[in-house]
Each structure stands twice: as C-alpha cells, then as structure tokens.
Amino acid sequence: MGGTPVFIGTRVPIKTLIDYLEAGDSLNEFLDHFPSVSRQQAISLLELAKEMLTVYANPA
Incomplete structure (x- = not known):
C-alpha cells in the first residue's frame, strides 16, 4: 500500500476507519x-488513538 498504515493481515488502510467514523457511519x-x-x-486502534490524543493534547 505504498507505506500507508493498514490493519495487520489486511490491505485496509487505517484511515478508512477514521473516514467512516468522521462521516457518521457506525x-x-x-x-x-x-x-x-x-x-x-x-477497537484496539480506537483505544490507541484515544490514548495518544489524551497524552499529546494541550491542556485546556
């Protein structure tokens, strides 16, 4: 996939899940x-993303 991060064992880009969720899909x-x-x-990807956002977000 030319360096695009994908789910292990698939050719599905991780960004595809984010795109679905951003569009309001379940x-x-x-x-x-x-x-x-x-x-x-x-679920593991979403948990990791949440953790990274929490760690790297600027405090309000």
Whole structure:
C-alpha cells in the first residue's frame, strides 16, 4: 500500500476507519464493509488513538 498504515493481515488502510467514523457511519457498518478487519483490531486502534490524543493534547 505504498507505506500507508493498514490493519495487520489486511490491505485496509487505517484511515478508512477514521473516514467512516468522521462521516457518521457506525463501527458495525465499517466492519460489514471490511470483513477482513476484526472488531478487536478496530477497537484496539480506537483505544490507541484515544490514548495518544489524551497524552499529546494541550491542556485546556
């Protein structure tokens, strides 16, 4: 995928999940469209993103 981060064992770019969620689609809808991505992979990615945002966000 030319260096684009993908879910392990798939060719599904991680950004695709973010795009779905930004568009208002549910996690279930994303998983229905990309059955090669497991629910646990998607949840782990979202938990990591939340942790990184919390650590690197500027305090209000």
